Structures are given as structure tokens and as C-alpha cells.
Amino acid sequence: MKALAGPAMLLVIVGGFTIYKATSKDAVPSRDFTELELAADDEDHTGTCYSLSTVLIANGVFGDATRTWSAPDPDNEDKWDLELETVRHGPGGPARLYQVFTFEKFGEQVRLVEVDASEELPTDVTENIDRLLEAPHYRKSTPVDRCREDGGTGYHYPPKK
Amino acid sequence: MPRYLAAVVLLASLLLPACSRELDRVEVAQFIDRADEAARKRYAPDICALRGKKFESRLVFHAHDADEPSELDMTRKLFCREAGSFSQLRQYQLERKSMSIQLARDRKTATVTAEYVETMPYYEPDRRPATLDDFMEFQVVEILDESVVGIEDGDLVFLSTRSEAHQTLVPKTSLDIPYD
Numbered sequence: 001m002k003a004l005a006g007p008a009m010l011l012v013i014v015g016g017f018t019i020y021k022a023t024s025k026d027a028v029p030s031r032d033f034t035e036l037e038l039a040a041d042d043e044d045h046t047g048t049c050y051s052l053s054t055v056l057i058a059n060g061v062f063g064d065a066t067r068t069w070s071a072p073d074p075d076n077e078d079k080w081d082l083e084l085e086t087v088r089h090g091p092g093g094p095a096r097l098y099q100v101f102t103f104e105k106f107g108e109q110v111r112l113v114e115v116d117a118s119e120e121l122p123t124d125v126t127e128n129i130d131r132l133l134e135a136p137h138y139r140k141s142t143p144v145d146r147c148r149e150d151g152g153t154g155y156h157y158p159p160k161k
Numbered sequence: 162m163p164r165y166l167a168a169v170v171l172l173a174s175l176l177l178p179a180c181s182r183e184l185d186r187v188e189v190a191q192f193i194d195r196a197d198e199a200a201r202k203r204y205a206p207d208i209c210a211l212r213g214k215k216f217e218s219r220l221v222f223h224a225h226d227a228d229e230p231s232e233l234d235m236t237r238k239l240f241c242r243e244a245g246s247f248s249q250l251r252q253y254q255l256e257r258k259s260m261s262i263q264l265a266r267d268r269k270t271a272t273v274t275a276e277y278v279e280t281m282p283y284y285e286p287d288r289r290p291a292t293l294d295d296f297m298e299f300q301v302v303e304i305l306d307e308s309v310v311g312i313e314d315g316d317l318v319f320l321s322t323r324s325e326a327h328q329t330l331v332p333k334t335s336l337d338i339p340y341d
Contacts, residue, residue, distance in 0.1 A: 066238045085239045090286050093222035093231035093328070096239070 028069045029080045033103075036110040037144045040155035041126040045111060048129070049147035049154035050136045052103060052110045056082075058135035065097075078105035079113075097121070101128070130156075182312055183268035189310060192317045193260060193273055201255050205245040212237050213311070213318040223327045225300070251293050252338040254280040270311035270320065277304040280338055283330055298330040299338065 034053040039045040048055070061067055065084040072081055082101045087094050099121055102114040112132075115123045122128060135141075137159035147154050192211075199207040216237040223230045235243065247253070258276040265271060283300035284290050308322040 064242070066236075066242050068238065085236075087233065087235075087239065087243055090231075091224065092227045092229070093224040094220065094233050095231050096233050096235070 027071055029071075029103075030077065033077070033080065033105060033110065036105060036108060037146070037154075038129075038132070039106070039109040039111045041112065041129050042155065045106070045109060046155040047109060047144070047146065048133055049143040049152070049157040050133070050141060051144055054141050054143075055132050055136055058139050058141045059132060060135070072102070079103070182315075184264060184271050184310075184312070184317070185268075186262050186264065186271075188317065189262050189264075189271045189273060190260070192310060193257075193262075193275065196319070197255060197257055200247075201253070203244075203247040203250060203253060205241060205248060208244040208247075209237075209241040211318055212240065213313045213320045216240065216319055216321065218322045218324070220324045220326060223325075225328045225330045249293070250281050251340050252280075252282055252299075253341070254278075254338050270309055273306070273308045273310060275306045275308075277306065278302070279304060280336065282333075297333055299333055299336050301329045301331055301336075303327045303329075 031053075034056070035051050037047045038050055038052045038055050040048055050058075063086075065086040068083045068085075070081050070083070071077065072079055080103050082103065084099045084101075086097050088097050097118045097120070098116075099118070100114075100116040101112055102116075103110050104113045105111075112125055112129055115125055115128045117123050122131070133156060137156070142148075143152070143154075143157065146152055147157060196208075196211050199211060214237065218233075218235040218240050220233040220235070221230050222233065256278045258278060260273065260275040263272045263274075279302045280299055281302075282293070282296040283298045284296050290296060304324050304326045306322060306324045309320045310317055311320045312318075313320075
């Protein structure tokens, strides 16, 4: 009994620390997830030539909005929600504006599978993909390796000049 | 065994005060004073530090001349971001008109009801001001706050705040709000 007291206490401390670490920080998707190529919402889910992280960075990760990643299913690391929130100060007073993008991994791609948003913002997936791609096209962001090769193409890629 | 026992006693003596700590009115009043002072300084990190991890805010805002109030629910994250936007103001006044503190039966939390008058420049929503002085009216906002405060990680923090605010716009020349 005496011999077990030390390891038991160590187990409690390590366990407590692990639980604290797991619950105290915002969850974020792994780099492996955000480095996947974002797919379009067409029938073939054509690659857009940009990784999810490139698209988010090009969009300035949506300006001054707060960003919260969460996994709808904590056991599934292949599906993530990105919630963006901001406050709009209109003539009627302050109001919350939000968008929730649900991204899911399919093979070597990540797809935008659902968009939930405030009334004023679009929830159509295709429209959102097109909006998301405006910034990397405008900034000439670095495409994924596949599209850097000669003749490499993707959804709306290369962008029209 | 005595060594482990000592460690357990030490751990318990560190944790127990945090668990058994009770609030009193003086402590809560001092906390609200500190929170008001942080708001007056408009320094977001200080404002934010006084909010609990799961802090939630609900604001019902009656805008000047609006038919219906707007409602705004904020998580701690969004609240803290909004607090950051106050740092841009150079004229800001916060006056507390009243405060009442009601301790919970177990004295672990308290409900604070307070009335405030907040005065600051009113920048028209769809117009970008050329300078911080580029405004025509001050907004005077009368606020009734109901906050629940409690202990978190040994510190007193706001757990939630519900506010009802009524905005009035007055000509810029009618008030003398000092720059700070």
C-alpha cells in the first residue's frame, strides 16, 4: 500500500494536468488538416489550388472578427467548425454578426460542407467558396504544389487577369 | 508515509481556501470599483482580466429614435474584442449612479445591480470619421447592469452580465467631456 502511494499521487497530478491542458486551451485543427487543398463545391469537388491555411491567411483570417475553432465531434479530427464573430454598430444599436464554416477532410482535400451565418450573410456553400477565393486570387497567394507545375489547373485557377 | 501525508496536507491546505472562500459585500464593492476604473481607462486587457472564462454578456440596447431595441449576446472572446475598440476613444465618461449587492446564500457568488451613465462621441455608423473629433453628437447611454460575480481560480471575476441600455444623442457643444 505504502509503495503505491507515490505513483498514485503522481498519476493524480499528471492526470489533473492533462485534463487542465485539454480543457483550458482553445482547440484548433492540426496543421495537417489546414494544409490540405480546399475543394470547390462543384460536382467533382475540383481543387481550388490553395490550401485551407492559405485561403484563411489571404482573407486576413477575416479581419477583426473573433475566430473560434471547434470540433463538432471531439473524437473526429477530420471535421472542424470555424466561427467568426464581430459586432456591427448600426443605427439601431450593436448587433452580432457571425459565420460558422464547417470544413471536413475528404482524402487529400478539405471541403466546405456547411455555412451557417447571420441573416445578412450568404450561407450558400458555392457562393462562400467563391468569396473565400477572391483574396488569394487578388493577392496571388502561393498555390499548392500540384498547381505550381506547368499546366496545373484548378477551380477558377489560374485566376483571370 | 509521513512524507506523502505532508504533501497531501500541503496540497489540501493550498486548495481548501480556494474552495471554501466566501464573499463579503466590501470585497464585491471593491471589485466593482476596480472594474469601473478599468472601464474608464479603456484598457482591454484589464477589462478582460476581470471576466471569467465562461463569461457571457447580454445587452438590450435601445438606440436613439429606434422603434425596437437590438439584442446582443457576447461570449468572453467577443466581449474582450469589443472592449479593445474603446481604447480608440479620447473622450469617455462613466458615472455610476447606484449599486446594490446581494450575496448568494452560500456566499460563493453575488449579484450586483448597478446604474451607470456612459458618455462618449457618437460616430455615425455608415460614415468613416476623418479624425477622432469628427462627430456632431455625444451619445449618453443610461445602463442598468445586473452582473453575477464569483470566485474563479482564486480570483473574483464577473461570471455574467445582463444590461439594458438607453441611448440619447445630444449636440457635441452641449457637453464638456475632457480629453484623456
